[in-house]
Amino acid sequence: MNPPSRFLLFWARCRSCGHEWKTLSDPGDGRYRILLGGANNSVGYVDTIEDSAFSEVYRLVEQALGPDTPLADRLDAFDGVFGLICDMNPDGSHFDMSGKRRCIRCGSTSVDFGPTEPPEYAELIPVQVTHERWDNLTEKQKHKEILERLAVLRKK
Ligand SMILES: [Zn+2]
Numbered sequence: 001m002n003p004p005s006r007f008l009l010f011w012a013r014c015r016s017c018g019h020e021w022k023t024l025s026d027p028g029d030g031r032y033r034i035l036l037g038g039a040n041n042s043v044g045y046v047d048t049i050e051d052s053a054f055s056e057v058y059r060l061v062e063q064a065l066g067p068d069t070p071l072a073d074r075l076d077a078f079d080g081v082f083g084l085i086c087d088m089n090p091d092g093s094h095f096d097m098s099g100k101r102r103c104i105r106c107g108s109t110s111v112d113f114g115p116t117e118p119p120e121y122a123e124l125i126p127v128q129v130t131h132e133r134w135d136n137l138t139e140k141q142k143h144k145e146i147l148e149r150l151a152v153l154r155k156k
Contacts, residue, residue, distance in 0.1 A: 003032045003045045003128070009120040012101050016108035023101055023113060024122060035083050035095035035129055044086070044095050044129040053131050057082050060146045080153045081146060086129045095129055 007024040014020075024043060026034045035044040048054050061078045069077075076098070083095040096102075101111040137145065 001031060003047070003126055004034075005123055005125055007034075007122050007124070009116045009122055010113045011116050012111050012113040014103035014106060014108055015110040015112060017103060017106040019103055019105040021104055022116070022120070022122075025115065026099060033097055034126060035086070035097045036101075037083070037089040037093050037095040042089050042091075042093075042095075043124060043126040045126040046082070046086075046097070046129050053085065053134060054082070056142075057085055057146070060143060061150070064143070064146050064150055077150055077153065081149045083129075084149050085134045085145065086131045087133055 009022045010025045012021055012023045024034065024036065031048055032045045033048055035046065036042070037044060046054055058078050061081055062074055065074055065077060079098040083097045086095050088094055100109055101113050102109050103111055134142070134145075
C-alpha cells in the first residue's frame with residue numbers, strides 16, 4: 001500500500017481576517033494519517049500501522065489521561081500531541097495532525113472549512129514524518145513530554 005497522493009481540497013475561511021484559501025482534507029482511510037505543517041505548505045503522512053511511535057504515543061496519552069477520560073477526548077488529545085512529537089519542518093513549524101486549520105495570513109485558528117463543491121483535488125506526494133528526536137528520548141522523558149504537551153494543549 002502506498003500513501004495517498006490525491007486529496008480532496010477543502011475551502012477554508014478565516015473568521016478573524018476573512019482570508020480564503022484551499023487546504024487538504026485527511027484521506028480518512030485509516031491506514032495513513034495526514035499532517036499539515038508550515039502554514040499548509042508541507043504535507044506529511046504517518047503510516048499508522050508501521051510507525052511504532054504512532055501506537056506508542058497513543059499508549060502514553062491514554063496512560064496520562066486515565067481510563068475515565070472519554071474516548072473522543074483521548075483521540076482529540078492524541079491528534080493534538082502526535083504532530084508535536086514529530087521532528088519539525090525545515091521552517092521550524094510543527095506538523096499538525098489535529099485537522100484544525102490555522103489561517104495562513106493571520107495565524108488565527110478560528111477557521112471555517114468544508115469540502116469543495118464541485119469537488120477539486122490536489123495531486124502531491126506527502127513526506128513521511130520523522131521523529132528522531134522523540135526516538136532518542138528515554139521512556140521517562142517521553143512520559144514527561146506527553147504530560148507537558150497535554151498541559152499546553154489544555155490551555156489553548
Ligand atoms: Zn486570518
